[in-house]
Amino acid sequence: MTHGSATLKALRDLSAGAHWALCGASGEFAAGSGAAMRVAPLAFMLDPEVENDRRVVRDVARITHRNEEAYAGAVAVIVAIRARARSSVRDLLDEAAAITPDSAVRDRLLELQTLRKSPATIATEFGNSGRVVDTVPLALYVARSNMSLSLETLLAEAAGLGGDTDTIAAIAGQISGAGVDCADLPWPRIQQIAEIAHVERGVNAFTRLLS
Template identity: 35%
Template sequence: MSAMDEDRARRAMVSLRGLALGDGFGQRCLEAPGEVGPGGQWRLPEGRWRFTDDTEMACSVYAVLRGRGHVDQDALAAGFAARFDPGRGYGPATAGVLASVRAGGDWRELAGGLFGGAGSFGNGAAMRVAPLGAWFSDDVEEAARQAALSAAVTHTHPEGVAGAVAVAVGAAVAARREALGAPAFLDEVLAHVPAGEVSEGVRAARALLVVSDPVAVGRELGCGQRISAQDTVPFTLWCAAKHLDGFPAAVWETARAGGDADTTCAIVGGVVATRVPGGRLPQEWVSHGEPLPQWVV
């Protein structure tokens, strides 16, 4: 691996760890919502925070990048299928695709045939892609292109792809670690996201930066209740923009809105982790998180 790819791998691993912590934290908050308190009364959920399909799939994205330096769609599909664990909470459409790929099916036909040939616009491609954005933070256009390739393995609908592009670009911009205001952060995301509902949602999120209450913003934009890219990605990018340099606050505020909290917190965690000095995520959080699989570390 070249020195450049070693640097990329380090950035992506920090993002992956942040994604996994957000994922497990959000899932634990769904299981024990009473433990999520307001800003001045935060108390971390007790016990081990078990990660979900968000992290399992993100690990495969990272592994392909580390092994090949780019998205090889066949390798990514094979990795997703080989590591598919139904106990991690996969959505039924993706679970069906991966089970069929594992049995020898062609991922192109399976993903493209979902929902009458329209493809999936679920939030699954967006939830796993932040480490890819961190990997390509030195080339945001390439981050967008590679994100689209990674999405199409399971999500071929334009909005599903756009959701992945938006999150990857957000992670790439964040990982540059430049001083950046929230409006400028979302403006750069918008410059790379194809026109459509996800793009319009991110534009609405930018207008809502004047609002401080994530619950209110979640009601306006959606916070994953429909499990779609359209009602997940704009809210997560609002949360990341509002707390770009504060990992705990970003993930807590994301969880406060409810909805698909494991996925929204995974996305936000994967984006803002790249800004943590030295990649040192809060030890109190790390002590609760489920370790990443041995095959990826």
């Protein structure tokens, strides 16, 4: 089950009157990346090292994915974004693994942390499927390996890895974007987004909420 179908199931169940905590997909096929791909804004509001904040992250993941791996992936992404936003980041995979709960996602982060191979080689050797254990560690690896590249170049490389390209590129881009100056964003391409005005309204509302 992909993150798209898990979200569709949750929306259908909610519409039918089910409790939000019971709407998410469960079991092995719920170990998808939908929660990890959508939690980026929470990185600016929640600290995964605080118990109550972790509970919020778990609930956000649970809405669509009642699976501990999906939750672990969401935590890893939030930690990586917070780390990338700081000027003194040590190692994205190391920092994420230090806070991510015990899981296959954490094990993969630790395994990749010691490697210095190309992202393409990592994708081939470890997988680039839509399973969270593949997408999140790979996305963090891409972000760590390309910290000196422009965001546009990084996204192109992430998308070129194959597999679940939209998820891998989205997560890698969110992490890397946290450390990019606004002036260095690829504005010509951003302005080509069909509903960019709607996106900008959402961003402006969110930044007002933070201020």
